[in-house]
Amino acid sequence: xxxxxxxxxxxxxxxxxxxxxxxxxxxxxxxxxxxxxxxxxxxxxxxxxxxxxxxxxxxxxxxxxxxxxxxxxxxxxxxxxxxxxxxxxxxxxxxxxxxxxxxxxxxxxxxxxxxxxxxxxxxxxxxxxxxxxxxxxxxxxxxxxxxxxxxxxxxx
Amino acid sequence: xxxxxxxxxxxxxxxxxxxxxxxxxxxxxxxxxxxxxxxxxxxxxxxxxxxxxxxxxxxxxxxxxxxxxxxxxxxxxxxxxxxxxxxxxxxxxxxxxxxxxxxxxxx
Numbered sequence: 001x002x003x004x005x006x007x008x009x010x011x012x013x014x015x016x017x018x019x020x021x022x023x024x025x026x027x028x029x030x031x032x033x034x035x036x037x038x039x040x041x042x043x044x045x046x047x048x049x050x051x052x053x054x055x056x057x058x059x060x061x062x063x064x065x066x067x068x069x070x071x072x073x074x075x076x077x078x079x080x081x082x083x084x085x086x087x088x089x090x091x092x093x094x095x096x097x098x099x100x101x102x103x104x105x106x107x108x109x110x111x112x113x114x115x116x117x118x119x120x121x122x123x124x125x126x127x128x129x130x131x132x133x134x135x136x137x138x139x140x141x142x143x144x145x146x147x148x149x150x151x152x153x154x155x156x
Numbered sequence: 157x158x159x160x161x162x163x164x165x166x167x168x169x170x171x172x173x174x175x176x177x178x179x180x181x182x183x184x185x186x187x188x189x190x191x192x193x194x195x196x197x198x199x200x201x202x203x204x205x206x207x208x209x210x211x212x213x214x215x216x217x218x219x220x221x222x223x224x225x226x227x228x229x230x231x232x233x234x235x236x237x238x239x240x241x242x243x244x245x246x247x248x249x250x251x252x253x254x255x256x257x258x259x260x261x262x263x
Binding site for chain 1: 175178179181182185186187188190191193194195197198200201202219222223226232233235236237239240243244246247253254255
């Protein structure tokens with residue numbers, strides 16, 4: 001029940017932000033669509049903790065700031081190597097063992113790695129991430145495990 | 157104040173365009189599929205963020221700014237998923253990444 005309420009609240013806020021029309025007709029249409037979405041999600045059995053990790057929000061904010069900094073630095077690096085040309089890159093492939101245990105943690109970890117230019121996750125099997133990197137240093141950077149420990153801390 | 161905001165917007169848009177251009181050059185220049193994906197990563201993340209931020213600063217109303225923020229968040233969530241699907245498909249259909257650039261002397 002609590003999760004249904006949270007979902008309804010989130011959907012209502014989202015709808016109000018997006019629509020921008022506050023006439024009675026529009027509001028009742030929004031209300032109807034929220035009810036429809038909730039009944040469908042209930043039928044799909046997808047209203048629970050795992051689908052709305054609201055509890056993550058605060059620590060997730062701090063993580064996003066850290067990730068944004070990482071992404072900017074990585075972007076500058078990749079752009080530099082684009083203009084330096086092919087001699088300057090050392091493409092490498094590596095298997096890394098990552099910490100996160102839950103599915104959500106793995107998704108956050110893999111998405112963060114792929115989102116940072118210069119590294120792409122090619123495959124995830126259990127806890128083994130196959131990562132392709134533009135430079136050998138990128139792999140070494142991941143091996144220090146900073147992202148790994150941050151994501152693992154998010155999980156609990 | 158208005159001038160400061162327009163100049164900031166202009167700078168964001170210019171930087172975003174330069175990053176887009178760099179991403180495009182990277183796609184043409186890099187030797188194989190996997191390295192080209194890294195070049196696309198630039199266009200996906202910082203370039204689109206910069207262009208959307210430049211648009212947000214164009215003195216638009218709050219409603220539009222919120223929509224631009226949502227577009228930005230969606231891009232940042234969806235692109236890595238698509239990249240992962242692409243990379244995995246390529247790997248499983250047997251495309252070998254080009255390693256050891258120094259020895260192969262290409263480009």
